[in-house]
Amino acid sequence: MDAPESEPGWGRRALERTIAPVVAVIVWYILSRLVFVVPAPTRAVGALVTMLATPHYRADIGQTLVKIIVAFSLSAILGLALGSLLGLSPRLRAALEPLMLIANGVPKIVFYPILLILFGLGGTSQVVMGVIFGTLPVLVNLMSALANMRPVYRKVARMLEVGPLRAFMRIYMPAVAPTLMVALQLGFSLSVLGVVYAELIASSGGLGQFVIETYSVGNYPMLAAGVLVIMAISLAGTGLLRAAERMVLKQDR
Amino acid sequence: MSARKIGGYLATLLALAGLWALATSGRLVSDQVLPSFPEMAAALADLLADGQIAGNVGSTVLRIVLSFIIGVLLGLPLGALLWRVPPVSTALQPYLAAIYSVPLVVFYPFFLVLLGINDWPVVLLTAVMTTIPIALSTQIGLDHAPAVLINVGRSLERTPAQIFRQIRLPAAWPSILGGIKLSMVYAVVGVVSMEFVAAQRGLGSRIRYYYEIFDVGSMYVFILLTLLVSGCCIGAVLAVEGVTMNGRS
Numbered sequence: 406m407d408a409p410e411s412e413p414g415w416g417r418r419a420l421e422r423t424i425a426p427v428v429a430v431i432v433w434y435i436l437s438r439l440v441f442v443v444p445a446p447t448r449a450v451g452a453l454v455t456m457l458a459t460p461h462y463r464a465d466i467g468q469t470l471v472k473i474i475v476a477f478s479l480s481a482i483l484g485l486a487l488g489s490l491l492g493l494s495p496r497l498r499a500a501l502e503p504l505m506l507i508a509n510g511v512p513k514i515v516f517y518p519i520l521l522i523l524f525g526l527g528g529t530s531q532v533v534m535g536v537i538f539g540t541l542p543v544l545v546n547l548m549s550a551l552a553n554m555r556p557v558y559r560k561v562a563r564m565l566e567v568g569p570l571r572a573f574m575r576i577y578m579p580a581v582a583p584t585l586m587v588a589l590q591l592g593f594s595l596s597v598l599g600v601v602y603a604e605l606i607a608s609s610g611g612l613g614q615f616v617i618e619t620y621s622v623g624n625y626p627m628l629a630a631g632v633l634v635i636m637a638i639s640l641a642g643t644g645l646l647r648a649a650e651r652m653v654l655k656q657d658r
Numbered sequence: 659m660s661a662r663k664i665g666g667y668l669a670t671l672l673a674l675a676g677l678w679a680l681a682t683s684g685r686l687v688s689d690q691v692l693p694s695f696p697e698m699a700a701a702l703a704d705l706l707a708d709g710q711i712a713g714n715v716g717s718t719v720l721r722i723v724l725s726f727i728i729g730v731l732l733g734l735p736l737g738a739l740l741w742r743v744p745p746v747s748t749a750l751q752p753y754l755a756a757i758y759s760v761p762l763v764v765f766y767p768f769f770l771v772l773l774g775i776n777d778w779p780v781v782l783l784t785a786v787m788t789t790i791p792i793a794l795s796t797q798i799g800l801d802h803a804p805a806v807l808i809n810v811g812r813s814l815e816r817t818p819a820q821i822f823r824q825i826r827l828p829a830a831w832p833s834i835l836g837g838i839k840l841s842m843v844y845a846v847v848g849v850v851s852m853e854f855v856a857a858q859r860g861l862g863s864r865i866r867y868y869y870e871i872f873d874v875g876s877m878y879v880f881i882l883l884t885l886l887v888s889g890c891c892i893g894a895v896l897a898v899e900g901v902t903m904n905g906r907s
């Protein structure tokens with residue numbers, strides 16, 4: 406974070422942070438009076454309570470949560486492993502970097518029908534979509550961070566004659582930690598997107614499917630409740646990863 | 659982009675096409691999963707004959723370009739505002755980053771009722787995604803202009819407006835360009851995925867349609883077309899970068 410000269414106090418920051426949500430709720434309320442499909446915030450909260458109290462809907466939430474956690478964990482592991490390999494090996498990078506950059510730039514949602522053909526409507530398709538979405542940002546950012554690492558780190562590793570594993574854990578990883586932590590946050594956001602988009606298109610359950618069903622029967626308060634839950638999951642996950650980032654980077658100092 | 663890089667991309671694409679031909683020629687992979695090139699050529703001929711290709715490519719490209727332009731027009735001033743007024747930055751920053759993890763298409767029904775059945779629901783929702791990277795990178799770029807350059811401007815008695823235009827903005831440009839590139843990626847991804855879920859026209863909606871009627875050949879034609887269109891859009895931005903960064907490192 407860029408620290409301006411006069412760092413405002415904690416309380417003031419917290420106050421400033423609450424402004425945006427408050428404004429958002431006010432705008433939402435005004436919209437709900439103007440447009441009939443937008444439910445009032447109070448009705449959405451009512452629907453949310455009903456949603457959380459209904460076992461069937463709770464199962465949808467649980468299903469999506471599990472898919473997101475599995476997809477993100479796999480994305481992080483795959484992205485870390487492949488990103489390190491490509492970042493540290495110039496030969497592999499020369500062969501595969503263009504493919505990775507192309508894959509990172511194109512809309513990967515277009516492959517979902519192929520996943521459906523391969524894996525069917527069950528959870529696997531959505532998890533794989535989440536992994537495809539989430540792996541690439543981790544992989545590409547880690548790869549370029551390691552490839553552009555200052556040469557002095559490699560020299561230190563060689564001079565201290567540490568083994569490759571120790572050099573990786575003690576020198577290279579700390580060197581790219583700031584980039585890696587941001588890349589993991591991006592990977593999480595994209596895993597969420599992959600899973601939910603897949604569920605919105607075709608799925609045997611989950612929050613995406615819940616949103617589509619409530620939309621098709623015109624139950625807009627429930628639709629809004631579903632949207633709120635999806636937003637809460639992504640905000641909570643991003644928040645946790647931001648906290649992890651602060652912890653990891655503080656240790657470094 | 660250097661000739662060597664372009665060679666790398668071409669070699670990669672050729673290798674993929676070779677693998678594809680190999681996998682389909684010996685029927686290693688079922689044609690329900692991966693159609694062969696002749697099957698796709700036949701599907702492409704049919705689609706060209708009934709004029710679907712031009713219309714759908716046109717409407718997807720139009721949506722991508724519109725959301726990108728709106729992103730640039732809104733993102734630059736928003737970034738300047740975030741840089742100039744720190745409380746606005748504290749109030750908005752955490753949420754700006756978090757918006758990416760919300761599948762904005764869930765707001766589509768509301769936008770549809772507000773704006774009608776046309777290109778605007780997709781364009782405006784995507785514009786939310788394209789505005790943010792430009793705003794954030796503009797803020798960072800303006801913030802990180804080297805103090806020594808600003809001081810040189812001051813000692814040469816330039817007005818604040820001159821310092822902004824002649825020093826701060828050029829110093830921020832590489833960072834802003836980074837945001838603009840990312841914004842184009844989001845424009846492509848946003849438009850195609852929203853078409854996929856919600857729209858009746860456009861490349862995304864065609865892929866889904868042909869999946870649903872089990873016409874795998876046509877589905878793949880539209881998948882490849884989508885990849886081609888996204889490659890061209892991103893390539894266009896990279897070309898602009900090459901021109902404006904010419905002679906700078």
